[in-house]
Amino acid sequence: MAQPKKRFDWKVLLLLPVPLLWGWLDTTGDLQRLENLFLDQRFRFRGNLAAPVKIFYVDVDTRAVQRIGERPWNRARFAEAAQYLYEHGGAKSVGFDFVFSAYGHSELVNKDEATKGNLVMARVARKYPQTILAAQYTRGESATSTAVLRDMPLRRHGFTDREKNAAPELPQYPIMGSTLTASWGTIGLIDHDSELAGDNTPRWAVMFTETATTNFWHLALQLACLELGAPPGSVRRTGDFLEIVAKDGAVLRRIPLTHQQLVEINWFSEWDNQVYNPRSSMADVLIAGEMLKTGNEAEQAQAREYFQRFVGATVLVGPVDPLLQDLASTPFDWDPVPKVGMHGNLIKTIIAEKYLQRTPPWVMWVSVFGLSFVVTGFAVSGGARSLFAKVLALLVLGAFAMVCFYQFSESHLILPMAAPLGAAFSTGFIATLWQLVQEERQKGRIKNMFGTYLAPELVNRMVESESDPQLGGHEEVITAYFSDIQSFSTFSELMPASQLVDLMNEYLTVCTDIVQEEKGTLDKYIGDAVVAIYGAPLPVPDHAYRACVATIRVQKGIEELRKKWRSEGQKWPPIVHYLRARLGLNTGSAIIGNMGSRSRFSYTMMGDNVNLAARMESGAKSLGVYTMITEATKLECEKHGGDKVVFRFLDKIVVKGRTLPVPVYEVIGLRDEVSQATFDCLGLHAQAVACYLRQDWDGALALFGQSAALEPYQPSKAHYIESNPSLIMTERCLYFKKHPPAPNWDGVFTMKEK
Secondary structure (H helix, E strand, O other): OOOOOOOOHHHHHOOOOOHHHHHHHHHHOOOHHHHHHHHHHHHHHHOOOOOOOOOEEEEEEEEHHHHOOOOOOOHHHHHHHHHHHHHHOOEEEEOOHHHHOHOOOOOOOHHHHHHHHHHHHHHHHHHHOOOOEEEEEOOOOOOOOOOEEOOOOOOHHHHOHHHHHHEOOOOOOOOOOEEEOEEEEEEEEEEEEEEHHHHOOOOEOOOOEEEEOEEEEHHHHHHHHOOOOOOOOOEEEEEEEEEEEOOOOOEEEEEEEEEOOOOOEOOOOOOOOOOOOOEEEEHHHHHHHHOOOOHHHHHHHHHHHHHHOOOEEEEEEEEOOOOHHHHEOOOOOOOOEEEEHHHHHHHHHHOOEEEEEEOOOHHHHHHHHHHHHHHHHHHHHHHOOHHHHHHHHHHHHHHHHHHHHHHHHHEEOOOOOOOHHHHHHHHHHHHHHHHHHHHHHHHHHHHHHHHHOEOHHHHHHHHHOOOOOEEEEEEEEEEEEEEEEHHHHHHHHHHOOOHHHHHHHHHHHHHHHHEEEEEEEEEEEOOEEEEEOOOOOOOOOOHHHHHHHHHHHHHHHHHHHHHHHHHHHHHHOOOHHHEEEEEEEEEEEEEEEEOOOOOEEEEEEHHHHHHHHHHHHHHHHHOOOEEEEEEHHHHHHHHHHHHEEEEEEEEEOOOOOOOOOOEEEEEEEEHOOHHHHHHHHHHHHHHHHHHHHHOOOHHHHHHHHHHHHHHHOOOOEEEEOOOOHHHHHHHHHHHHHOOHHHHHHEEEEEEOHH
């Protein structure tokens, strides 16, 4: 059905606060946890990445704790393990995820033993400068001042004055220290910015802090320097980047910073995977080292074989035992795992240069409004109950999510998901609910508007299909239906008004029910006349076929009424017992819509094709039939009904008020119900018409005479039947025989009356 242009509904702007709210929640960080969930799913979708560097974890697990004793531990055991890893394992570097500070001691521990242990650790730190010792900012008193809390000097919090920044908790002297001639102990921060992360997963590593005396670099950054062949601390800061530089000044790695200080960790794999994260207990390192000191060659060989796994590795020694409470979840691990894995993944991120990339804030806003607009548009475009439109909206959401997942997998780009998806889904959902309310109101309006002249089934179809009635006129191809009672003025003269009303109500009920059962729309009643539309306001593809079937059923319905009225005896005058109606149909383009004044209007049709349908009804009498249609209706009927309906060609006529001839036909009935005698009549009549068009008047008269005897309707004053097509054409042949038409006559007959 043709649709007029729809104006933009400015009420849609009322939904703007929804995406605005989601965008604002994103900027305030209230969606951070949800965004992290989406990010973690992208890590899992991407899967594990191959390690670009050999990293080996030495776990301080339950076995190791049992081996080295209860806390506070003697640092000599850690020094011993590091020495074994260097001298027998060939490790490239060792990083400790423990802060060997003075706060790690207890008054219950023998101070002499503790001092000896620290000296052993100090000798290892001096001998192997590639040993990185942990430092950390803790909420305790500063090592250099009893009045300053050790707050992490984050630049995003305004800690840009290095003179005022506190130092981290450091390894105690003599593990690290300096003299006039030497300094020892390489420090590495192990901090992460948990506040920015928004959850318990270590996501943002603090790459450095600036204090009055020195810069403190992250543990992973120090180990990355060693992995790249540069001394620890070979780092310089240039704006929003850190650069690892070689001794000759060449830039080995350029690390992008967030907030001029942070790097987001790209997690390469889940923790518990020996392929990606090879691990061994510190207890095994100590045992293997002790085995090398025995005189047993078999044990020594076994120990040497064990230490081969550490050759060229960056070794991270960290707490693994759950009782040490240094656990956290990761994007790959929902259950908490050792935090030491954070440093290994950060080293891999730096060496592989696979940095996570965040988009600028405007991308979030564009995504929020763009996705909301598209999804809401699809959600409401097909109506509140359009499954296809809703599926399209969901597919758009799914496509956006897949783009986000794909971009992360291929380029490590983190596109915002929480705010755009939340805004689009909630806006589309609210719009759909809003549309449901509006459509419920519209349904009520449709039922009120069309319920009086549309079949209930058609009204329900209109409501359920969400096809709104088009206010105003629009052009549509329809089949116009007209019917009128023969000699109705005589009925009015012979019957009192009350009886006439009863008769008309009964007659119109039968006609209207049939029209509506065949998907017709009642246009109006004009006295005894019934005017109906087939094909509007809802599309009815086979409207011409249904209209033809309706005429057949109406004529049968009137026959049943005649039988009923005759059975009622004297209740009705004799003319009622033989009431007949003439029907006319035409198919073509017409103006359809609600027409009238602003205060009062009705759904109707108008146009030349509508007038032609009216002429079919009024002209049927001139050709002796009770149902007459145009060739356009016949052809359209046959497209959908095939040969189910039987027609008879009557004539080519020019109706009053028109100049072009129109072939017209009589609707005989449904093929299965037409008698053989009627088919014989139609055959003779067709032959007679052929003679008539050839101006073979005698041949036509002979054949029309034969067909007249077989006509279903025989003239009878008692039955109020005046003529039939064969008799009408007989009279015309006699006229033309006396008054021949021109030699070039085309068989067209001009009607003198409407």
